[in-house]
C-alpha cells in the first residue's frame with residue numbers, strides 16, 4: 042500500500058469516526074517526517090482541523106501529499122528538510138515565515154531505524170540514530186523558540202513505547218526514544234513559564250511503511266500483544282497530536298501520552 046492509498050484509508054476512517062473538529066484554525070504547524078506514516082496522517086489531521094501545515098521531510102513524496110491537501114482546500118506546503126542538519130532547520134524557519142508567519146505547533150516525528158544488537162551496531166550508525174531520532178527535538182525547539190514563546194506554542198515529540206521497554210536489536214532507537222521523553226520533561230520545565238507546552242506521544246505498533254517488511258505472522262503476534270488485539274492506525278496517533286496541539290490540552294505539559302492499544306499494560310499470565 043503506498044502513502045496515497047494509505048491516506049485514502051485514513052479518509053474512510055475519518056468518515057467513520059466523523060469527529061474531526063476545527064481546533065487549529067489559522068495555527069501554523071510544522072510536521073517532520075510528514076511524507077509517510079504517522080507524519081503524513083498528522084499533517085493531514087492538523088490541516089483538516091484548520092492549521093497551515095508545513096510538511097518537512099527528506100523524501101520528496103511529501104510534495105504529492107501537500108498538493109493533495111491543497112486540492113482538498115487545506116493549506117499545506119512541502120519543504121525538503123533533513124532534520125539532522127542545523128542549516129536545514131534555519132532554512133525551514135525562513136520558509137515557514139515566508140509561507141505562513143510564526144510557528145504555533147512543532148511535531149517532531151521524523152525517524153530512521155537501524156536494528157542491530159549493541160555489539161553489531163557501528164559507531165557511525167549509533168551516531169546517525171541519535172542525530173535523526175533525538176537531536177532534532179533540540180534543534181527544532183532552539184530554531185523556533187522565539188515563535189513558540191510569542192505564540193504560546195505547543196511542541197509534540199513522537200517517541201515510542203521503546204522509551205520504557207527493551208526489545209532485542211533496538212539499543213540506539215530505544216536510547217534515542219528514552220532521551221526524547223527526558224528532553225520533553227526538561228523543555229516543559231524550562232519554557233513552561235513562557236506558556237510553551239512540550240509533550241511526548243509514545244506509540245505502540247502502528248501500521249505504517251516500517252511494517253512493510255514484517256511478515257503476517259509477526260504482525261499478528263504484535264497485534265495479539267496489545268490489549269485491543271490489533272495494530273494501530275496512523276490516524277489514531279495523529280488524533281493524539283491534534284489534541285496536544287490544541288487548547289483542549291491547555292493544562293498538559295511534560296506528559297507522556299501512550300497510544301499503544303494497551304501494548305504496554307497487556308501481559309499474559311501463564
Ligand SMILES: NC(=O)c1ccc[n+]([C@@H]2O[C@H](COP(=O)([O-])OP(=O)(O)OC[C@H]3O[C@@H](n4cnc5c(N)ncnc54)[C@H](O)[C@@H]3O)[C@@H](O)[C@H]2O)c1
Nearest residue numbers: 074076077078079099100123124150151152201246247249
Ligand atoms: N510505526 C510504528 O509502529 C511506530 C511505533 C512507535 C513509534 N513510532 C514513531 O513514530 C514516528 C513515525 O514513524 P512511522 O512509522 O510513521 O515511520 P515512516 O518510516 O513511515 O516515516 C518516517 C518519515 O521520516 C522521514 N525521515 C527519515 N529521516 C529523516 C531526516 N533525516 N530528515 C527528515 N525526515 C526524515 C522519512 O523520509 C519518512 O517520511 C517515528 O518517530 C517512529 O519512531 C512508530
